[in-house]
Amino acid sequence: MAKVSLDRLRKVYPDGHVAVQEASFEVDDGELLVLVGPSGCGKSTLLRMIAGLEAISSGELHIAGRMVNALPPKERDIAMVFQNYALYPHMTVAENLGFGLKLRGMAKQEVRRRVTEAADMLEIAPLLDRRPAALSGGQRQRVAxxxxxxxxxxxxxxxEPLSNLDAKLRASMRVEIARLHRKLGTTMIxxxxxQVEAMTLGHRIVVLREGRIQQIDTPMALYERPANLFVASFLGSPAMNLVEGELGRADGAGGYRLRIGDGLALALPEASGLEAVVGHRVTLGIRPEDLALAEAGPGALPARVEVVEAVGSEAYLNLDCDGHPLVARVPPWRLPSAGELVHCRPAAERLHFFDPGSGERLPA
Known part of the structure; x- marks a missing residue:
């Protein structure tokens, strides 16, 4: 079983910088797990620790049931694909594919069989006699x-094997990696x-920030129930709208009111868990697709259209709501014009609430 288990892994550099802090999770046999986060969050450092290219400061790492902290990379039975492909420019594609096997003393016939099999699977068999300089970016990535x-x-x-590719090629290579994983059934990290790459590829996603794990879950669970403001704003394109205001009880029919500006308040429905924060400031999260154009009235926010981005099958309205920037994802027909005053209403059953101080999700 190729299960990977991390128990409180930590990486501290000689200058005192803590790159990874107490990382603990398991990657099941055959799972495709994605580590995602902004630059400098520790995700590549964590991967290099698993590979044996970075020393582990503390904690335990197990691969297939054995602790590998002290084992060199060649004894961990892993293979790594790098961002820059790392192909030998003087070798042909076939020689690049088989070089590592030859170094291990594998018989020529077995090397040839494996190279042919991999080339057929990745549809690069016609390229075996070419050198890397004669390949496109996508072809080089397939060779890697x-x-x-x-x-x-x-x-x-x-x-980050796809970061050097253009947008169209990245999309097709995402499909290739998913298809390859389905064929092989091998554990992949x-x-x-x-974040789009993470959402479309991962069975589960580990979200990192400043070396700490923020949340681990399936892509849609992360999207629909982010644990904190960082996860909420990081996953999703366009990002979640975040509006801070003071929560109070609504007059009359019940429910709540979020006062977000002078004379501007949003009516909110009754929701369990919010009573404890009445009178306090909260951050309301609204996904762009959950913000729809509506008639003026209770529960609708007035906003000025700043920019309209029509992208074909949908459009993004960039709005200014009393100094609060909002983005609404709407159908691409009968769009308002820049400068026009509109009203938008959030989907009451799909609102998110956060503590603006700690950033943690409120149980509403």
């Missing part, structure tokens, strides 16, 4: 994947800073 594939490791580690 193939070089890891021929190793037949227990665990694949992918360190994929590092990226791209």
């Amino acid at each position: 994947l193939g070089r890891a594939l021929v190793r037949q490791p227990q665990v694949f580690l992918l360190d 994929h590092v990226t800073h791209d």
Whole structure:
């Protein structure tokens, strides 16, 4: 079983910088797990610790049931795909694919078999006699994947393998990696800073910030119930709208009111868990797709249209609501014009509430 287990892994550099803090999670056999976060959050450092390219300061790392803290990379039965491909420019594609196997003394016939098998799987068989300089970016990435594939490791580690590709090629290579994983059923850990890549590829996602794990869950669970303001704003494109205000009880029919400006308040429905924060400031989160154009009235916010971004199948309205920037994702027909005053209403059943001080989600 190629299960990977991290128990309180920590990385401290000689200058005292703590790059990874108490990272604990398990990657199941055959799972594709994604580490995601902004630059400098520790995700690549964590991957390099799993690979054996960075020393572990404290904690325990187990791969397939054995502790590997002190083992060199070649004894961990892993294969790594790097951001810069790391292909040998003087070798052909076939030689690049088989080089690692030859170093291990594998028989020529077995090397040839594995190279042919990987080339067929990745559809690069016609390129075996070319050198890297004669390949496109996507073809080089396939060769880098193939070089890891021929190793037949227990665990694949992918360190931002798509970041050097253009947007269209990134999308097609995401499909290739997902298809490859489904065929192989091998444990994969994929590092990226791209939240779309994380959402579309991962069975589960580990969200990191400043070396600390913020939340671990399936992509849609993270999207629909983020644990804190960082996860809420990091996952989703466009990002979640965040509006801070003072929560009070509504007059008359019940429910709540969020006062977000002088004379501007949003009527909110009754929700369990909010009573404890009445009279306090809270942050309301609204996904762009949960903010719809509406008639003026209770529960609708007046806003001025600043920019309209029509992107084909949908449009993004960039709004100014009394100094609060909002984005609404709407159908692309009958769009308002820049400068026009509109009213928008959030979907009452899909609101998110956070403590603005701690950033933690409120149980509403």
